[in-house]
Amino acid sequence: MTDARSVSLDCLLQILEKGGYSHLVLRKELDRLEDPRERAFAARLTEGTIERLYELDHIIGQFSRVRTEKLKPVIREILRMGIYQLKYMEVPDRAAVNESVRLASARGFFSLRGYVNGVLRAAARGLSEVHYPSREQGFVPWAKIRYSMPEWIIEELAAEYGEERTGKLLEAGLGARPLSVRGNLSRASEEEIRESLTSQGVRTIPAEGIPGAFFLEEAGDPRRLSAFTEGLIQVQDISSMLAGMAAAPAPGDLVLDVCAAPGGKSLHAADQMRGTGHVEARDVSREKVRLIEENIHRSRLSNLSAKVWDARKLDASMVSRADVVIADLPCSGLGIIGRKGDIKYKMTKEAQRELAALQREILDTVWQYVKPGGRLVYSTCTLFPSENRENADWFCENHPFTPEDLRERLPERFFARGGDPGQLQLLPGEQGGDGFFIAAFRREGV
Secondary structure, eight states: OOSHHHHHHHHHIIIIITOOOHHHHHHHHGGGOOSHHHHHHHHHHHHHHHHTHHHHHHHHHTTOSSOGGGSOHHHHHHHHHHHHHHHHSSOOHHHHHHHHHHHHHHTTOGGGHHHHHHHHHHHHHHGGGOOOOOGGGOHHHHHHHHHTOOHHHHHHHHHHHOHHHHHHHHHHTSSOOOEEEEEOTTTSOHHHHHHHHHHTTOEEEEOTTSTTEEEEESOOSGGGSHHHHTTSEEEOOHHHHHHHHHHOOOTTOEEEESSOTTOHHHHHHHHHTTTOSEEEEEESSHHHHHHHHHHHHHHTOSSEEEEEOOTTSOOGGGTTTEEEEEEEOOOOOGGGTTTOTTHHHHOOHHHHHHHHHHHHHHHHHHGGGEEEEEEEEEEESOOOTTTTHHHHHHHHHHSSEEEOOGGGTSOGGGGTTOOOTTEEEEOTTTSSSOOEEEEEEEESOO
């Protein structure tokens, strides 16, 4: 079966039951669907079910005598999909129920058709009467179900940002997100790129203060746009683009991107140098480097290359050679939960602490590649201070670098809340992009 719901079920089984990564699974499985409407339906159903997981299980628990974790995986995901359609999609109740029963039969669970039918019909009748935790009972248990977020993450964020701001950033992680792209301006002008996109029925909205950046509306699958296949655009969040702007390579520079996959910041740096200099994009595995090479080939930019290298290992041949080092380091990824909803369920406190320590280990190595007077840009796509501000402060205190004022290179609107001008913490929903952290440092000496 290759209809949208069947593909969505396959995606959920791979992601939620087998630990697959949502962005990789979706990219592979959605290509089974030819009809753009079917692809869009399957994508929304899959992503929505993942991002609302705790709420869906909470609802199922009020209409089923069998606890969700005790259900067979196929039936568990079919019920989650069915509840999501009933509550969040413009799908008639009858279709949501009947198609769920059909899926159960098609997957060999004939004996459980009545159970699926009974739970979903009861839910369709009783959704408006579902009992939820109240805010008065405590922010954490309320937010856990309201935003489908693990309690430990809510506690950490509330301690750093307060309950009100935490609620807003968690809300921003649900529902539709804007699609942004960055034009390769060394290949074509902004006007030429916009004309290409408009010719395919795509509406473009410039991202204020970021050269060549657009928000796209009615774009469908961006990989099917001519501007994408011809290498004129790169799908990239505007927060990520700011890291490339902070790197600000000059014509002729040598740039080293130490954890580069899939290569967006490397491509941005190469584009800024307009065909001069060189960017070497590295990552730890052949698979990751292959992703970078695919983007290099598509972009048709000649001043960059990719290489397999573990950033924790010192490369003596690069010591004090790079004008710019980009260190966009492995992190807990909580800033991009709106795009990769499975991240929040896979991350643990222990893993988060290990990632913060890994960042220090990498920074302790890669600073040596920066030549005196050169720049290091440290960035992550997360929200925890232990992976962001605390590591940036530690780096500056223990290495021969001084902070740079990011306001000199980034749009003023991103600094509306004030704070340290050498560090920028962006939260989901506040500036139109993902959660992101950026700090820039200049190596002492000449």
